[in-house]
Amino acid sequence: MDSYSRHRFPFAIVGFDLDGTLLDTSGDLAAAVNHALGSIGRPPLSVDAVKPMIGGGARAMLRHGLDATGGHDDATLDVLHRRLLDHYEANLAVHTAPFPGALDALDELAVRGVTMGIMTNKLERFARAILGGLGLADRFAAIIGGDTLGVAKPSPIPIQALVNQCGGGRAAFIGDSIFDVQAARAAGLPIVACRFGFLSQPVEELGADAIIDDYAGLIPTLERLSPSAT
Numbered sequence: 001m002d003s004y005s006r007h008r009f010p011f012a013i014v015g016f017d018l019d020g021t022l023l024d025t026s027g028d029l030a031a032a033v034n035h036a037l038g039s040i041g042r043p044p045l046s047v048d049a050v051k052p053m054i055g056g057g058a059r060a061m062l063r064h065g066l067d068a069t070g071g072h073d074d075a076t077l078d079v080l081h082r083r084l085l086d087h088y089e090a091n092l093a094v095h096t097a098p099f100p101g102a103l104d105a106l107d108e109l110a111v112r113g114v115t116m117g118i119m120t121n122k123l124e125r126f127a128r129a130i131l132g133g134l135g136l137a138d139r140f141a142a143i144i145g146g147d148t149l150g151v152a153k154p155s156p157i158p159i160q161a162l163v164n165q166c167g168g169g170r171a172a173f174i175g176d177s178i179f180d181v182q183a184a185r186a187a188g189l190p191i192v193a194c195r196f197g198f199l200s201q202p203v204e205e206l207g208a209d210a211i212i213d214d215y216a217g218l219i220p221t222l223e224r225l226s227p228s229a230t
Helices: 003-008 026-038 047-053 058-068 074-090 102-111 124-133 157-165 178-187 215-224
Strands: 013-016 115-119 142-144 171-175 191-194 210-212
Touching: 013 157, 026 047, 026 058, 026 074, 047 058, 058 074, 074 124, 102 115, 102 215, 115 157, 124 142, 142 157, 157 171, 157 178, 171 178, 178 191, 191 215, 210 215
Parallel strands: 013 115, 013 171, 115 142, 171 191, 191 210
Antiparallel strands: none
């Protein structure tokens, strides 16, 4: 990659959602949900059933799981939320791995001089532990969780903080949920949606500026995407 090509790359910063975007965490999240459900005699859910429940944070995911298996009340949700978090913290990366091609895309962005960050609705300590365990934490100048600033997506505040922590400049965000699209738009960033993510609706309905089928398409898509797409 020559210096002219690097100079022409339209974004100084690229931010990523974690679950369903950079990492396939569905197996471990489903196991945590099923641990909580099983503790009160509820039937387990398949990984595919849990995937659309991911993205709004652990409590929302659990609430969806309870509703899918018989309903919930707030007191039960409070108790099971703690059980879910404890189980997940002890089993963060049993099945979790980057999506195919994700690491190559990170390498290519780094070659272009792009600064990268993570903004996830997952608790920050979980995100850091998973990325650290996979040897990826050092690739990111910012790792912001849903609890870091006391507000999560779809608020734009955490994405704005990501851009600031990455040094400021033209930025784009990559995600897989309506929360990602709403937060990026409110922050004034172009948003790329992942067709392979944990979708709760057809990806075309999210309203993203662009869609990728896999990570091979990320760099060309960003090169075509105007920083002022929003």
